[in-house]
Amino acid sequence: MRLLILFLLFSTIGTCLAQPTRPADYGLKAFSIQHKKLGTINFYVSATGIDSVKPLLIALDGSGHFPLTTLVQLKKHMLVYNSFDNDILQLADKFHIVLISKPGVQFCDTVVIDADSVKAGEVAEHMKPPAEYVKRASLYWRSEAASAVINYLYKKIPVNKQKVIVYGYSEGGQVVPRLAAINKKITHCASIVGAGLNQFYDWITKERVAAAKGEISLQEAQRRIDSLMLVFADIYKHPTATDKEWEGHAYQRWGSYCKDIPLESLTKLTIPIFMAVGSNDTNSPIYGLDYVPLEFLRLGKQNLTYKVYPTDHFFNEVKPSAGKEEVISHKHEMIEDLLKWLGQ
Known part of the structure; x- marks a missing residue:
């Protein structure tokens, strides 16, 4: 999401x-x-x-x-x-x-x-x-x-x-x-x-879909995904940080929702x-x-x-x-x- x-x-x-x-x-x-x-x-x-x-x-x-x-x-x-x-x-x-x-x-x-x-x-x-x-x-x-x-x-x-x-x-x-x-x-x-x-996966698929629809180039999609991966890596490195944020939410919010995946609990x-x-x-x-x-x-x-x-x-x-x-x-x-x- x-x-x-x-x-x-x-x-x-x-x-x-x-x-x-x-x-x-x-x-x-x-x-x-x-x-x-x-x-x-x-x-x-x-x-x-x-x-x-x-x-x-x-x-x-x-x-x-x-x-x-x-x-x-x-x-x-x-x-x-x-x-x-x-x-x-x-x-x-x-x-x-x-x-x-x-x-x-x-x-x-x-x-x-x-x-x-x-x-x-x-x-x-x-x-x-x-x-x-x-x-x-x-x-x-x-x-x-x-x-x-x-x-x-x-x-x-x-x-x-x-x-x-x-x-x-x-x-x-x-x-x-x-x-x-x-x-x-x-x-x-x-x-x-x-x-x-994983909620982060939605951000990745968004770029892939945009490339598939011709809205951006394949190279631009990969550039954006590489940039996202750096952010995700930093969040996973600091999963409880409240002094760092991304997209309007503290790392702690992202770190928790993207550690426990809904599918794992649902099954x-x-x-x-x-x-x-x-x-x-x-x-x-x-x-x-x-x-x-x-x-x-x-x-x-x-x-x-x-x-x-x-x-x-x-x-x-x-x-x-x-x-x-x-x-x-x-x-x-x-x-x-x-x-x-x-x-x-």
């Missing part, structure tokens, strides 16, 4: 005076764990039916240091953006939905931009990562923190222990294979536009696995993901459901129509496939 600014993955735009900026505004109840190794873990559980027995669904969002909710103050109005999957939150009548903040990141933050309008990337540029986030951000923190949350809620709320589901989108889709491998309470693993092979699992991928996704290219079902065939494993949609990273299909581009969303189709897989 190529790392881009994805915190606006699921955006809710509001221009009214009362903006939804608190957990309660989304029907969520706030919890916190003080963990000796991981520090403070802030998480939120859907309040609807919290005292009823329901399956547990841990929803992990994508990459970056962004709050679950961001309030953007422009010159004449305000916008609210969410990093979490609102479609999953709408399933609170069926599941205990759980959202987890990144380390050192509050539920909501405010960004003031002196402009009449704003693009997604511009919002991200105005948000500096908290020191606590830089210190802790890694595959290990996210998977271990989510595991701690599951163990905590297992005791605190009535959970249908036959269905403890981890659902990860984008970077979250890279986290859930390891999470499912370390916590045996988990019964179902859903990786949505995540990754299969160890015996629980049902659901993977949803987009064949036109440039953020999480399908080339490395297609290797997962092939490997499951080689190993004779039959616990993988692998769904491919003709879409980008956000489950949008773009079709030419009357000289224009028509955007067709397949998001609800993916959610329906997920629910069918879960037997809901």
Whole structure:
């Protein structure tokens, strides 16, 4: 999965005076764990039916240091953006939905931009990562923190222990294979536009594909790949460094996600696995993901459901129509496939 600014993955735009900026505004109840190794873990559980027995669904969002909710103050109005999957939150009548903040990141933050309008990337540029986030951000923190949350809620709320589901989108889709491998309470693993092979491999294939399409020469592709290999070598040499960064993330982030490969964790699992991928996704290219079902065939494993949609990273299909581009969303189709897989 190529790392881009994805915190606006699921955006809710509001221009009214009362903006939804608190957990309660989304029907969520706030919890916190003080963990000796991981520090403070802030998480939120859907309040609807919290005292009823329901399956547990841990929803992990994508990459970056962004709050679950961001309030953007422009010159004449305000916008609210969410990093979490609102479609999953709408399933609170069926599941205990759980959202987890990144380390050192509050539920909501405010960004003031002196402009009449704003693009997604511009919002991200105005948000500096908290020191606590830089210190802790890694595959290990996210998977271990989510595991701690599951163990905590297992005791605190009535959970249908036959269905403890981890659902990860984008970077979250890279986290859930390891999470499912370390916590045996988990019964179902859903990786949505995540990754299969080493994340660095996506950067290499990008250059090879560009050369194959004639966008750059073969020599230029090799030059770029050689340059990438030098960066990768330096990251592997300093895998826990937080004072060095590449593509907007500390080496520690890259060093963790590119050491534990999703495929290695996925093939160890015996629980049902659901993977949803987009064949036109440039953020999480399908080339490395297609290797997962092939490997499951080689190993004779039959616990993988692998769904491919003709879409980008956000489950949008773009079709030419009357000289224009028509955007067709397949998001609800993916959610329906997920629910069918879960037997809901």
